[in-house]
Amino acid sequence: MLIYRFLSGEDDSAFCHKVTKALSDGWVLHGSASYAYDAMNKKMVCGQAVTKVVSDQPYDPDKKLVDYV
Template sequence: MDIYRFLSADDDSSFCHKVTKALAEGWVLYGEPKYCFDPDAGKMRCGQAVIKQVADQPYDPDRKLTDYE
């Protein structure tokens, strides 16, 4: 089964660290990164989808996606 996450943060090094951590944990980039301006915060925000293939198991919407192995 593939599981999907969308990572987002301000456009700064914390976002890069978040994506790098996900890659180190076995997640794979899915699609291109996205950028948009948040007018309320006055900042650029970025996002990146990642997926991870895990052993077949029942999907549980109450389970953290990072808990799947």
């Protein structure tokens, strides 16, 4: 089964670490990063989709995606 996550956050090193952690846990980049200006907070925010192939198992919407193996 292929699972999908969208990581987002302020455009800073913490976001880069979040993406790097996902990659080190077996997630794969999916598409390009996206950027947007948050006018209310006057900051740039970014997002990156990641996917991961996990063993066949029933999908459970109540299960955290990081708990699939």
